[in-house]
Amino acid sequence: MIDSHAHLDMHEFDGDREAVIARARTQGVSTIVTVGIDLASSRAALKLAGEHRDIFSTAGIHPHEAASCGGKDLDEIAALAANDRVVALGEMGLDFFRNRSPQTKQVEVFEAQLEKAALLKLPVIIHCRQAHRELLEILVPWANSLDRKSGLGVIHCFSGDTGLARRYIELGFMISVPGAVTYPGAKDMAAVAREMPLDKMLVETDAPYLPPQPYRGKRNEPAYISITVAGVARLRGIDTDTVSRATAENALSLFRIPKKLEKGAPCR
Numbered sequence: 001m002i003d004s005h006a007h008l009d010m011h012e013f014d015g016d017r018e019a020v021i022a023r024a025r026t027q028g029v030s031t032i033v034t035v036g037i038d039l040a041s042s043r044a045a046l047k048l049a050g051e052h053r054d055i056f057s058t059a060g061i062h063p064h065e066a067a068s069c070g071g072k073d074l075d076e077i078a079a080l081a082a083n084d085r086v087v088a089l090g091e092m093g094l095d096f097f098r099n100r101s102p103q104t105k106q107v108e109v110f111e112a113q114l115e116k117a118a119l120l121k122l123p124v125i126i127h128c129r130q131a132h133r134e135l136l137e138i139l140v141p142w143a144n145s146l147d148r149k150s151g152l153g154v155i156h157c158f159s160g161d162t163g164l165a166r167r168y169i170e171l172g173f174m175i176s177v178p179g180a181v182t183y184p185g186a187k188d189m190a191a192v193a194r195e196m197p198l199d200k201m202l203v204e205t206d207a208p209y210l211p212p213q214p215y216r217g218k219r220n221e222p223a224y225i226s227i228t229v230a231g232v233a234r235l236r237g238i239d240t241d242t243v244s245r246a247t248a249e250n251a252l253s254l255f256r257i258p259k260k261l262e263k264g265a266p267c268r
């Protein structure tokens with residue numbers, strides 16, 4: 001299993017980070033992608049990736065952090081991304097639900113990161129809340145300007161309906177299913193997990209956020225990805241092995257991880 005999206009650098013893990021990573025391994029998690037949300041966390045994520053063979057990182061500015069992001073920060077993000085252990089840019093995107101940064105600034109920082117990703121030929125990890133129309137207005141021309149027509153990135157924690165999922169898939173994106181798929185009320189998410197092509201699906205914890213049903217209200221961690229995998233398998237009426245293998249292969253291919261491993265990653 002691969003947890004395609006966690007935030008291992010966050011303070012929620014300060015007391016027991018190594019134990020959390022060890023528990024994930026015990027549960028059969030082969031790789032964790034730890035995702036940066038600003039410059040400091042992107043640096044911290046890369047440090048973790050440098051210390052653990054089975055952890056890779058990303059570098060990016062989350063829309064919540066867009067307000068405090070300057071041009072120099074974006075250059076630094078791009079510089080971090082030159083490292084072999086950094087497998088994507090993000091998370092980036094638009095959040096018009098919480099609006100913690102002004103919308104115009106969110107758009108500006110998002111577009112700047114997309115431009116860097118195109119130059120660096122890296123996939124992007126996209127966060128979107130209540131802004132899919134605006135997001136697509138930006139993503140469609142961007143996607144059309146690229147040579148590659150698949151593997152552009154992933155819509156993380158996807159919470160839209162199946163029609164919207166199809167649009168993103170056609171555009172060249174994968175869709176990532178979080179632990180919330182196990183919530184009884186998550187009807188759209190369940191439909192997406194059931195109906196979309198398995199070869200376009202990733203699974204993620206978004207730890208420490210969004211724990212699956214049995215752990216609601218508690219801290220989430222990568223070991224719980226097995227609950228999400230089981231939830232998807234149940235929805236599709238197939239075995240968990242098929243789901244874990246497919247989603248792991250998708251993550252390896254999107255983030256081009258085998259190639260990175262060949263280059264001789266630092267190992268602890």
Ligand SMILES: [Zn+2]
Binds near residue numbers: 005007091206
């Ligand atoms: Zn996240």
